[in-house]
Amino acid sequence: MLIVMRMGATDEEVRGVLARLKEFNLEGHLSPGKERVVIGAVGVIGDPDIRAQMGRMSGVDEVIAISRPYKLTGREFQKEDTVIDVGGVKIGDGTMVVMAGPCSIENEEHMVTTARAVAASGAQILRGGAFKPRTSPYAFRGLGEEGLQHLAAAREATGLPVITEVMEARDVELVARYADILQIGTRNMQNFMLLDEVGLARKPVMLKRGLSATIDEWLLAAEYIMAKGNRDVILCERGIRTFETATRNTLDLSAIPVVKRLSHLPIVSDPAHGTGHWYLVDPMARASMAVGADGLMVEVHPNPDHALSDGPQSLTLENFDSLMRSLERVGEAVGHPLAPQPQLAAVAD
Amino acid sequence: MLIVMRMGATDEEVRGVLARLKEFNLEGHLSPGKERVVIGAVGVIGDPDIRAQMGRMSGVDEVIAISRPYKLTGREFQKEDTVIDVGGVKIGDGTMVVMAGPCSIENEEHMVTTARAVAASGAQILRGGAFKPRTSPYAFRGLGEEGLQHLAAAREATGLPVITEVMEARDVELVARYADILQIGTRNMQNFMLLDEVGLARKPVMLKRGLSATIDEWLLAAEYIMAKGNRDVILCERGIRTFETATRNTLDLSAIPVVKRLSHLPIVSDPAHGTGHWYLVDPMARASMAVGADGLMVEVHPNPDHALSDGPQSLTLENFDSLMRSLERVGEAVGHPLAPQPQLAAVAD
Amino acid sequence: MLIVMRMGATDEEVRGVLARLKEFNLEGHLSPGKERVVIGAVGVIGDPDIRAQMGRMSGVDEVIAISRPYKLTGREFQKEDTVIDVGGVKIGDGTMVVMAGPCSIENEEHMVTTARAVAASGAQILRGGAFKPRTSPYAFRGLGEEGLQHLAAAREATGLPVITEVMEARDVELVARYADILQIGTRNMQNFMLLDEVGLARKPVMLKRGLSATIDEWLLAAEYIMAKGNRDVILCERGIRTFETATRNTLDLSAIPVVKRLSHLPIVSDPAHGTGHWYLVDPMARASMAVGADGLMVEVHPNPDHALSDGPQSLTLENFDSLMRSLERVGEAVGHPLAPQPQLAAVAD
Amino acid sequence: MLIVMRMGATDEEVRGVLARLKEFNLEGHLSPGKERVVIGAVGVIGDPDIRAQMGRMSGVDEVIAISRPYKLTGREFQKEDTVIDVGGVKIGDGTMVVMAGPCSIENEEHMVTTARAVAASGAQILRGGAFKPRTSPYAFRGLGEEGLQHLAAAREATGLPVITEVMEARDVELVARYADILQIGTRNMQNFMLLDEVGLARKPVMLKRGLSATIDEWLLAAEYIMAKGNRDVILCERGIRTFETATRNTLDLSAIPVVKRLSHLPIVSDPAHGTGHWYLVDPMARASMAVGADGLMVEVHPNPDHALSDGPQSLTLENFDSLMRSLERVGEAVGHPLAPQPQLAAVAD
Structure with missing residues (x-):
């Protein structure tokens, strides 16, 4: 000071x-x-x-201030990259993992079908929302525990570990029973009670950046989780609010190399929420790989026109498959390949 | 559409x-x-x-979209201004109420002393934080229920109704036992679980604007509370995040007349959090009155140099008294006077 | 450093x-x-x-950096407020001057009529645009020198000094022949060639804040003018770009007391461009006075529905008159009265 | 409408x-x-x-508004991509050109040495600033015409076409005598007089995005140039102003695919000005290629520690060479290769 x-x-x-x-x-x-x-x-x-x-x-x-405000999350505290093992998938080891699935879980069949498709295309982790934060009280807010059960069924069917959002401190125990990674949404980045609670959970946590959070504030939010004892924190860049309205938010890709310099934690990119348009997912996903992201969140829906939420930013199964092929090539070109898939479940039919 | x-x-x-x-x-x-x-x-x-x-x-x-996304909060739903009665103090009736007190409650004596001073200077409502959201996990986070008890003691001692923040759905019942108005902080503006919960409470709610919330999103957050049945919602402008760093945030005073045009709900201004500097509280408080705010949040501390939080933006008791005198004159000039105080408690000592 | x-x-x-x-x-x-x-x-x-x-x-x-980047504009260089005399009107002496008139000059009759009306309502300075910066190349860009002549005629007719915008270095000499104050628009705040040129002119300069300029950058732009020898610089806050779209820009009223602390230069507020809506001009003008602005820019048009530019943010002559009456009362309440008018021309008709 | x-x-x-x-x-x-x-x-x-x-x-x-505000710049006006030929280098034909060189031209030897090095590494176009816009009046503002002569010498020595900034309408004719592409800087994006003037020039123009310009405003600025008859406009994304301070600006990479959808004009990325840190140039340059940029601006300096401006964001000659190798691989992976170099001058010594 x-x-x-x-x-x-x-x-x-x-x-x-x-x-x-x-x-x-x-x-x-x-x-x-x-x-x-x-x-x-x-x-x-x-x-x-x-x-x-x-x-x-x-x-x-x-x-x-001349000391960084955070401690445990900083490179000065830990020089080596944190590598997190989620059901055999390594996050932060120099490869890139792809977390794919629908924005909202709609029913078991829909979830399992999508899961099988993304597994076949090469995804390492399955995503799906059972508790959905929505700007309007009149929008669909998720299936709750029933959705978690469908998610677990899809994990069973594919072998992919699953990530899903938890929105409240009192739900952490419930969600942690089903999820392999607990996701904290952008609106909850500074919900300190929730951060404390997932800090006590024994599951990795993915912390999305707040819509107008500086990188310092984001790392301080991660510090809340780590200070409670949970060292398995993954950061997720998902776009910040700016004056530009052509895109829903502005995906701040430079935040990825900046965070990797300041912190040892892995960092994932979410190009769909960052931009709000499906046609931008593909280029921004490739760019995320090119800047060294440890992972990618992608919304995939068999029929995006009828999705219960965020349809406009979801990829079709075909588009997702073609994205994965393109990522393979970019990963090779930049020396930052896609991660290997975990042991997949045998498919019966 | x-x-x-x-x-x-x-x-x-x-x-x-x-x-x-x-x-x-x-x-x-x-x-x-x-x-x-x-x-x-x-x-x-x-x-x-x-x-x-x-x-x-x-x-x-x-x-x-050509319909406004919110309904119950809109002027099109209710033409007349909502007026909220809090222990005899009317909010939204064309006068301006002043909510004053320390940022954090430190101990009973400190709380009661400050309360008596702000009552003597003409405040209508007493504020004080028992649960404090803090960017860093290592900062003082409030006294919790003990703080609420000190706040209740200060209400007893002065007769002023009290407002205090609630940070989590599971605390709403506890805080509502002590508070006359429940405050939702800026970081929780889109904590939808918390909004649902205070929507079920039988106490007025003051909803602060999120750091990067548009006015539409803010009114939609208020809609969450109203949709659950609680019609007594007060909005609070407290500064938005912009590129300017000379002030902590940019207090968006134009939001006050804009909100009054779009919505029937009362709106309060918080110049201290909006600017982060005590020397700006005075001019921005006067300006808030000049644009027609229904209320003002002010941080007052007997000894701001030693405050446990947000000292740099607190007024001394003397500065607060002089601000109240100045607001009296401005209120008269713009035809928007200070509200009458409630029945004050007799002072014993 | x-x-x-x-x-x-x-x-x-x-x-x-x-x-x-x-x-x-x-x-x-x-x-x-x-x-x-x-x-x-x-x-x-x-x-x-x-x-x-x-x-x-x-x-x-x-x-x-621990030294401020600017020198001549800083309070550390000059403790006392700069007071600028424009044809007998003092700017920066603790009173507030009102600069009123149409956004664009349309023809002589229109200019003179408006000028007489604003003079009758108490304005101290006349404004009007002859060179108009427009976002679209297909919009009306002003009458040029012909407009300056109409402006001079209106000065003749009323006795009010005039302010008008200069957009290019090579026009400074021309505009300075007609204008009493040279205005630099927001888009030209960092047009360094133009700043150099008006720094050599012998007329006061009003420098509008850039749409996304920090206060430091703004004072550095003023430094360009002062470094060339022109000490008569007036700053003008006119709204910054933020994420909020309900208003055209966000008028940063806290910048006014911040600038007055950092710099000795007078500062004016432009609530119309800051907000983009005529119904916000009135409250934000009063608020500008309440925070201590040395002046106010107001767009007034006899028939705003037919104005050639910026109609939506212009006041009618009646609204302007009622604003002036309201400012008189606020000025008295805050100890910061309206400035006296200059010697007005005798009205013939 | x-x-x-x-x-x-x-x-x-x-x-x-x-x-x-x-x-x-x-x-x-x-x-x-x-x-x-x-x-x-x-x-x-x-x-x-x-x-x-x-x-x-x-x-x-x-x-x-339901029509786009711009016409000539829009895809609806011209479906096919505009391809601009600059001394044999094609911009906008599906390849990516690299414009490299020092931020400021310091002297002839320095310019020629740097030019030879970037040519040897594979750059297609040479950049260098003779007129430098600087936030502070006390900073180095460029060599002026002398700098242009050094730039011409470097073109002679290498065969690379050159791009350099023009800051004022009255300098367009001078700069156009030396430059192959005229650059309009970010602070001049809405200097409409300058836009008109380069619209009359017979040289391609590269128009940088304003610090807080929306994509619509940027395309309207390009419209100014095209409306005067010059169809050879190149856009350049160079970072927008946001609340984040870890980087100088936020490079808005998603603007590149958005612009390519709305407009037929080629678009270039400037990762150095967008981020302000040399260590971010490399990843953001690769990402620019991955999103489909038609070109890249890179600052290269033989000895960045002693550069007269913007040293912190310049690459060394070695770093630049390694970047070019990496871009070759990424270009191949995404099907968007580096453009061929023009006919290079024979090197004597």
Whole structure:
């Protein structure tokens, strides 16, 4: 923490800052400047509120944090990449996993059919929503536990591990009984009660970036989960809110290499939610691979025109298959191949 | 709903759209254009997903909603302003109420002292946080139920109704036992489970705008609460996220007259969170009154330098008193006066 | 300038930084930290590129500027407010001036009629556009010099000084022959050639904030003008681009007190362009006064339904008159009254 | 254009709208709705201001444009991709061209050395700035015509066509004497005088996206150039301003496939300005290729630590060479290869 004094701050003000730092067990080092005095605070800054309090003191112009606000999620805490094993699928080991499936789970047959198709095309993980956050109270909000059962049936039928969203602290135990990865949605990135709760669960957690979250805030949200003991956190970039309206959000692909530099956690890209248009999924998925994403979320629906939610951004089964072929080629070109599939279930029919 | 066809869409594509509308019990009216055909859909559009599904059909360029997505919160549903009575204080009746108190409740003495001071300066409602959402897991997160008890003691001591935040669905019943108004924080604006739950509570709810929520999304979040039966919803503008970093957020004061035009619900302004600097509270509070806000949230702390949270944006007791005097004058000038205080408790000591 | 080294930076890297600073005639002061070394650079940093160059050196994590990037525009350079005299009207002296008139100049009669009306309602300065920046090449782009002549006729007829936009370096001399204040539009805030040119003119300049300009960038743009010798710069807040679409832009009223803290230059508010709706002009104009704006830009048109540009955000003559009455009362309430009018021309008819 | 009436608009208001449409030679078609009347306007809407004027009429809730605001730049005007030939290099033909060179031209030797190196690595076009827009008036602003001469020398030495920025209408003729492509910078995207002027030049123009320009505004800016007769316009995505501060801007890669859908013009990506960090250039360049960009702008400097501007985002010659090898592989994988180089000059020494 550096405390920049105003031009013309008095000696008394400087002494006041030094004295207050001492109250917090911090040592102040004066650095004289042409225009202003800067005070460096040395010691362990346990409480982030200290910075705010110093900023209000007489004579202080600005307080600058020089430590990163997060700890456990940072590269400075752990140099090597975190690699998470989900039912035999490795996430974060230099390959890219594809998580595919419908946005909403509609019924068992629909779920199993889609699951078989994405498995046949090469997906490593199956996705499907049973609890759906919706902007309007009048929209379809998911099948709940019944949906989780269909998801489990589809895992059975294919051998693919499953990921699904949990929206509330009191549902974590229920969802964790069915899911292999717990997904935290973008609107819940700072639902701190929920973060605490999945921090206590024994399942990996995929944390989507908030619509207007900075990378620092996102890593601090991951820190909530890790601070409770759960080290298996996967980040997911899914587009940020900007002024542009041609796309639903702006998929911030540069966030992927930035996060990989700051943190050891794996990071996944969600091009469908990031853009809101199916015709952008394909190019943005390839681009996600080219920037080094550890994974990809893709919405696939046998009949997107009739999907119960987010139809406009879903791929057909044929489009998904063709995307996978294209990703194989790009993965090879950039030295970042698709991950191997887990042991698939034998198909009866 | 208007469906704009692409230039050169075929008759078959147009017929396809008309047929699909029929499946949804909507009638399609063709409107010929120089360049494109536009189809107006007449009927009750129950499910917002219909729009997305139409948008994916062959030949369709764009689907435009012409009904507002919200119903109960809209002026078209209710012409007259909603006026909410909270322990004798009227919110939304053309006066402005001031909700003042510390950001965090620190202890009973601190709470009661602050409460007496803000009551003496003319505040109508007392605020104080017992459950605090914090960006970092290592920051002070509030006293919980103990804090609620201090808040109740301060209400006892002053006669002012109290407002406090609830962060989780399972805490609504607890917080509602103590609070006169339930506050939903900015990070929870789209925590739909929580919205459902306070929609069932028998206490007024103040819903803060999400950091990057459009006004439409905000009114849809209020719709969640109203759809569950709770009509006493107060909106609170508290700054949106923009590219500017000189202030913590950008307080969108124009949202206040915009909301008053679109909705019958009362709306409050929170200049401290909107700006992040105490020296901006005063001018932005006066401006909030000038644009017609129904209320004002202000953080007041006897000793902001030592506050446990958000010290940099709190007013001292003296500054708050001087702000109230200034608001009296502005309120008179714009014909939008401060609300009368409720019956205050007799002060013993 | 502070140079924050990475955790674990080597002694050699630190020595490298110190050596490079010496090349720039800067002295480096080491400040040891628990986690990282910080180097303070003391001396005159003439070239802003130095900071970028230091940031690329081996072992450097971040370079933090502690001097403000602007000089002449800053309060640290000049403590007292700049007060600009325009034909007897003082801008920046603690009163508020109102600059009113049509968005585009349409013909002489229209200009003179509007001018007389706004003068009668109490405006201090007359505005009108002869060169109009338009997003589409097919929109009306102004009358050019003919428009300037109508503007001069309206000045003659009323005695009000006039402000009008100049869009190009090669037009500065022409526009300065007619105008009392040269206006630089939002799209030209970083048209550095134009800034240089008006910096050489002997007329005050009003510099609108760029649509996505930070306050620092805006003050740096003003610095361009001042660096060429023209000290009479007026800033104008006119709304920034955000994700919200209910308003055309988001008028950032908090920028006004922020600018007044950082800079000695006067600052004006333009609520019409900031919001895009005439019904928001009134409340946002009052709010601008409440936050301490030194001036107000208002579009007034005798018949806004037929205006050649920006009709939707213009006031009628009646609305303008009623706004002026309301501003009188607010100005009194906040101790920031309307400025006196200049000596008006005798009206013949 | 669709005119949506308010709920409960009177018949008289509807008739008023129809009558006004007639004044503009437009025919109004009524489309009855459950809740509101919608009026479709059929005919040629020459003047974009008509829409604004209709929006202010009594009883009108909203006016919705259904034609795209641009014409010449749209796919609806020209179905086939525009392919531009620059000294034998084809831009927009399904291959990707690489425009490489220093941000600022520093001296002839430096320019020629860099040019030879980028030619040897496979670049098709040479870039270099002689006129530099700089946020601060105290930063290096380029060598001017002397720089253009060095650039011409480097073209001579290598055979690569050159691109360089023009900042002002009165410089277009000068810059066009030296340059093969005229570049319009991001801050000048809406400098309409400059757009008009390059619209009259006989050289291709590369138009960078404004920092906060929507795609529609960007295409309208291109429309200015095309409306003057110059059809050889290249667009360049270079990052938009968002709330995120970890990167200088947010490179909006999804804009590339969106633009290719809306327009026939070629589009180039500038990952260095978009991100501000050299370590992001490589992944974002590969991603640009993966989404189908027609070209890439890259800053290369033999010694970026000593560059006169934008050092932190420049690649070394070695890094550039390795990037080109990587792009070859990605181009092959996505079926969008690097363009062939033009005939190179024989190297003497």
